Amino acid sequence: MDLIQAMRLFVKISDSGSFTRAAELMQLSRPVASTTLQQLESHLGTRLLSRTTRHLELTGDGRSYYAHCQRLLADLDKTAQLFRESGLQGVLRIDVPTRMARSLIAPHLPAFFQRYPDIHIEMGMSDHVIDLLREGVDCVLRVGALHEDRLVSKRLGLLPQGNYASPAYIRQWGKPQSLAELSQHYMVGYSRSLSEQTACWEYMENGENLSLAMPARITVNNAESYLACGLAGLGLIQVPAYDAALYLASGELIEVLPQYQAAALPVSVLYPYQRHSSQRVQVFVAWMSGILAGELAAGCFIPAV
Known part of the structure; x- marks a missing residue:
């Protein structure tokens, strides 16, 4: 044995x-x-x-x-x-949120592979929490609150959020000017599982994180569909500022109620304790930190201190 x-x-x-x-x-x-x-x-x-x-x-x-x-x-x-002559080789299994994979990570992977040509990445894309230990994943990128205590976590920073609507939605329902008017509007509902309760509309007021219930004609369970429904005029949406930047520039989205933004979302990387010394994990964490801090426009990311 x-x-x-x-x-x-x-x-x-x-x-x-x-x-x-x-x-x-x-x-x-x-x-x-x-x-x-x-x-x-x-x-x-x-x-x-x-x-x-x-x-x-x-x-x-x-x-x-x-x-x-x-x-x-x-x-x-x-x-x-x-x-070992070089630990920067072999397979790195990661899991990342769908929108971050598409908008941030995938476009920068050619440069990563130029720097680390012997690392092979297996990338899962999901907006659901997975069990790293059960799935055999080396590290995950998470947006939002963390609940795992069996994993090493490192806060990379915060993603400021904004409130947005499409021009088609505003033409049909108008542009809300106050929180009180939101009862006359629709939001795109979001729930990690369609069997769970739909999340409320969130906003910050006097430093306090508050929420209110809004009607929704559609509820989705992933970020891609959530953004797509917002662009289609099905309701108001709340997404990270970096994710809305291109659509604001093209006129496909319009910011609403900027004085009542939701709290910024924490971005963290998590990995099992036994992966703590893995050079592959460490270079990916450092690379991801650089992408977030260096590539996002000012005001779209707040690096951790």
Whole structure:
């Protein structure tokens, strides 16, 4: 038994909650993964996992061993990086919001690959929160509040937002001049899941983040559709200023109620603790920080301090 390989497998099983998924990530067959874990438990003289037909749970010894494995494997990976001729090679799996992928990241990737030609990126694009550990993703870019406590997070900055409507919407419904008038208007509804309640219209007043309910004729669950519906005149929308800049310049969107903007959205990158020493992750984080700080127009991004 390769003890280090067995430890990595145990951590993958614990993170993903699945023998099958862990075996796929480790490029092992399901029977080999099961045998390896049995050998590890026999070597340690204790049960690490409690198996049922529905799910897996760490035993008390399993939780303790998991913590030790995380620290040891992180140290081993860091040591390997120190002696490797170049850590800037291999696959980097990332997940990013759809609009940021299209508007910011993809246009700048040619320059990234010129600088790091031996890194291969697998990029998922989603507006939904994914489980990095279960999906085997190295890092994610998140916009909004964070709720994960098992991950390393780094705040990159803030994205100021604005309120916008299309010329077609304003021709039909007029341009709101006050918060009170919003009850006579429609917004494009947004919900991460269509089974959840639609988000309210948000605004800042006297430094306080407030919200009010508005009618919506359509509700969507991703940023691309949200912006498209706004451009089609289906309601008022709230999007980051960088995302509206081109449409403002072309006249496809018009800003409304600029004195009542929603709070700026935090932008963060998250990655598992064991990826902390990965040079691929670190260069991507640094590159993404430079894109946000250097490429967005003044007023469209507030770098973290």
